[in-house]
Amino acid sequence: MTLETDVAIIGSGYSAVALALNLVDLLPPAARVSLVGRAAGQGRGIAYATRAECHLLNVPAGRMSLFADRPNHFLAWLAGQGFPWSADDFVPRRIYGSYVRDCLDEAMKRTGNRAALTLVDAEALGAEAGQDGGLVFALSGGGRLSARVSALCTGAGTRRLPLPEDAVPSAARAFVVEDPWADAWWERLPADADVLFVGTGLTTIDQMLLLRRRGFRGTMHALSRHGLLPQPHLARRADPVETVLVPGEGEVSAMLATLRRQAAAAPDWRAVMDGLRPVTQDLWKGWSASQRGRFLRHVAAFWNVHRHRMAPAVAEEIAALRRSGQLVVHRGRLEALRLADGGLAAVLRDGRTLATRLVVNCTGLDRCTVAASPLLASLAGRGLVQPDPHGLGIRVDDRAAVLAGEGVGRARLYALGPLTAGHFFEITAVPDIRVQARAVAASIHAEIAAGGRKAWMS
Ligand SMILES: Cc1cc2nc3c(=O)[nH]c(=O)nc-3n(C[C@H](O)[C@H](O)[C@H](O)COP(=O)(O)OP(=O)(O)OC[C@H]3O[C@@H](n4cnc5c(N)ncnc54)[C@H](O)[C@@H]3O)c2cc1C
Structure with missing residues (x-):
């Protein structure tokens, strides 16, 4: 059976909900918006599905409203629920997930002039071109969904352990x-x-906090190329310092040197990092492909730990783990895994080995590849999406409209969130995605209005 809708939103995490909420307010009441994702995750995605109380937001509550134009919306929701947290607090992510889900439930009520929002409990497995730039999605369970305009909000997905198949004997996979x-x-x-x-x-930090709550007594080893842990937030956020960097001007290395000088002169380096926020996307867009490649190879690891920070209470816990010797951070590269003594020996490139019962892949959610998603692979196979050359999701333009391959007509297709990191780079945190969601909703509204009103006027 083929269902029909005006807008299909694929995915059910934060990006999908943020777009849906904006759309139901903008589109006319007769318009239909369908949000396609597995029911269990609807409204929570990977980030806010955790039930663990120790998993805190890494952005203070005052900056976590779903709506860019209503900055106090989350704070008002917290107060309305009787929670004690205020703007500078780092709230459990579980609670934030309830907030997003609550807003989704509220948006489904057909009140006032709202467009109709339907949740479709399914995975989109593939898609092909429909009429007038629309798409027809093949859904798990055998159904199909035909949409005039679509938006991909499928998130970053997870990366596999960065090891070739033959570096891990099959019996070692169990560990x-x-x-x-x-x-x-x-x-x-x-x-x-x-x-x-x-x-x-931050994924490793989350897992370590969980182990600690469970009374784990063994040694936690954490390994990465640079051995850098996320930096802590200040207990009270300092006002951002206006940046001196100008997009499109200067080499990556010169920009970093300027940034370091500015940080050294500021009361706290975090104020300089926070001051970069309004221009970060334009700095990235102003770089050539080779400059972006150099940034990713040499700077991104340092950038990430300064930009995506830990809540102060979490940082204290991690520091205590290190001081006690229960957490050991290693700098190096994993080269192979071997079976050893009821567990594994992890062999590093420099010849060191680490004995461990389990190896937990926390290499991140920051890079999304087309190959990791059957839907993206299907769209790429038809030329309807193109992978970003740096492996940061798919190619989009400034409006987050998806760029089709050469000779292929553009579908009426947008993408949001980490999937668009190739073009926007910093587009993983709520304060960035909510702005994008608002802008994409406005584009979809304009596109549908320009494309004729007959679908909902007839
Ligand atoms: C652990 C963690 C903690 C974070 N903490 C914070 C924080 O404190 N503050 C902050 O600002 N940001 C935080 N972020 C970043 C940010 O909020 C997330 O990146 C954001 O939630 C991204 O949302 P998303 O909807 O794009 O992707 P996701 O949350 O990954 O959701 C995508 C959803 O789409 C589904 N999906 C994928 N493919 C399909 C398909 N083909 N069909 C149907 N469904 C599909 C997936 O199952 C998933 O549920 C955190 C991120 C993570 C991972």
């Missing part, structure tokens, strides 16, 4: 956790065994 969000992997880890996290970013 590898490829996706730490997918199952309760820690139940397979004895309380006094050792564990190795590959990656030292």
Whole structure:
């Protein structure tokens, strides 16, 4: 059976909900918006599905409203629910997920002049061109959804452990956790065994906090190329310092030198990083492909730990783990895994080996590849999307409209969130995505209005 809709939003995490909420307010009441995603994750995505109280937002509550034009919306929701948190607090992500879900439920009520929003409990497995730039999606369960305009909000997905197949004997796979969000992997880890996290970013931090809550006594090893952990937020955010960097002017290395000088002169370097926010996307857009490549190779690891920081309470816990010796951070590259003594020996490129019961892949969600998603692979196979040359999602223009391959007509297709990192770079956090969601909703509104009103006027 083929369902018909005016707008199909594929994915059900934060980006999808933020777009849906803007659309139901902008589109006329007779318009139909369908949000396609697995029911269990609707409104939460990967980031806000956690039930663990120790998993805190890494952005203060005052900056986490779903709506760019209503900055206090989340704070008002917290107060309305009787929660004690205020603007500078780092709220459990579970609570934020409830906020997003609540707003989604509210948007489905057909009140006032709102367009109709329907949740479709399915995965979009593939898509082909329909009429007038529309798309027809093949859904799990066998149904199809035909849409006049579509938006991909499928998130970053997870990367596999960065090792060739032959570097991991098949029997060793049983000791590898490829996706730490997918199952309760820690139940397979004895309380006094050792564990190795590959990656030292926020995903690793989350997993370590969970182990600690469960009374884990073994050693936690964390490994990454630079061995850098995320930096802590200040307990009270300093006012951002206006940046001196000008998009399109200067080499990457010169810009960094300027940034360092500005940080050294500022009361706190975080104020300089925060001052970059309004121009970060334009700085990235102003670089050539080779400059972007150099930034990703040499700077991105340092950038990420300064830009995506830990809540102060979390940072204190991690520092205590390091001081006690229970957490050991290693700088290096994983080269192979071997079976050893009821667990694994992790072999590093410099010849060191680390004994561990489990290896947990926390290499991140920051890069999304077309190959990792059947839907994106299907669209790419038809030339309807093109992979970003740096592996940062798919190619889009300034309006987040998806760029088709040469000789292929553009579908009425947009993309949001981490999927558009190739063009916008910093487009993973709520304060960035909510602005994009608003702008894409306005583009979709204009596109549908220009394309004729007959679908909802007839
Ligand atoms: C652990 C973690 C913590 C974070 N904490 C913060 C924070 O504190 N503050 C902040 O500002 N940002 C935070 N972020 C960043 C940010 O909020 C997320 O990147 C953002 O939620 C991205 O949302 P998304 O909807 O684009 O992707 P996702 O959350 O990944 O959601 C995509 C959804 O689409 C579904 N999907 C994928 N493909 C299909 C398909 N073909 N058909 C149907 N459904 C599909 C997936 O199953 C998934 O549920 C965090 C991110 C992570 C990963």
